[in-house]
């Protein structure tokens with residue numbers, strides 16, 4: 001319901017515990033899009049009506065048609081963004097975007113070409129970056145900054161709940177301006193961002209069971225709502241996976257489902273607190289009856305200056321309800337309910 005400040009929570013869809021996305025609308029009359037709310041980037045893009053007919057990933061998703069919007073304002077500046085895998089190219093447009101019940105006049109990108117990989121697998125249409133402004137391509141003011149400048153939010157924060165049970169409804173929830181006590185228990189513990197302008201914190205150690213095996217001198221970690229898994233430097237993750245007996249195949253790390261109950265917990269030490277993930281938290285069971293379980297860790301060497309960095313994605317957020325606090329440049333974690 002209305003949080004009293006005109007904002008309403010945005011229910012999210014959980015697709016196989018790997019893709020979480022929610023609805024926004026653009027234009028008048030409203031054109032509806034499913035977007036990933038992504039703290040690891042800071043731009044909004046959706047597929048364009050003008051995308052090339054050869055872009056399979058484009059015509060299998062909802063497309064924005066500026067000719068059908070009375071509130072459309074032309075811009076036309078070029079746009080391109082590169083992800084860990086996948087790239088998007090297009091041009092800028094301006095229109096009214098509705099997020100969590102709040103209208104914002106927003107400059108966003110109309111994507112005219114989406115790389116087939118991985119976007120043909122996307123169950124959502126576009127990405128709404130929830131990162132800081134200085135990480136935005138083309139220096140565009142991000143959506144959340146436009147909302148903050150309207151002074152409608154009780155607190156300059158947003159919170160994310162990701163469910164772990166694909167059958168559970170809603171599959172998640174985004175709250176602008178506060179938190180939703182329905183989805184966490186206990187109190188929040190806060191960790192300050194490492195440097196201004198990124199949802200990145202310092203991890204003081206990564207433990208397997210009770211032994212701190214990695215990052216004992218401290219390392220950086222991005223708290224990333226736009227990532228499915230947990231990624232870390234290849235040297236650490238390969239050793240970590242070897243320690244738990246996970247095998248690497250072309251689609252990631254696997255274990256025999258019979259061995260899951262014997263797996264150790266994995267703990268991230270942040271801000272004076274230990275954040276543990278049990279084997280249930282970091283293993284995905286097969287959709288259909290089977291004995292191959294997916295371990296939701298990936299080796300990823302992010303090149304400097306951004307990396308080396310760990311990325312704590314949906315696997316972590318599903319266990320720890322996360323509040324992103326722009327007022328105090330800190331991230332709060334509470335046990336997800």
Ligand SMILES: COCCCC[C@@](O)(c1ccccc1-c1ccccc1)[C@@H]1CCCN(C(=O)[C@H]2C[C@@H](N)[C@@H](O)C2)C1
Pocket residue numbers: 018019020021036038039040041083084085086118119120121122123127224225226227228314
């Ligand atoms: C929780 O829901 C996550 C959504 C899925 C993310 C993702 O798994 C995905 C899967 C299938 C199709 C498209 C995309 C996808 C691709 C790009 C943007 C958003 C979603 C991404 C696959 C590639 C690596 N990766 C990122 O770099 C991500 C890292 C993140 N910060 C983004 O900027 C890009 C995650």
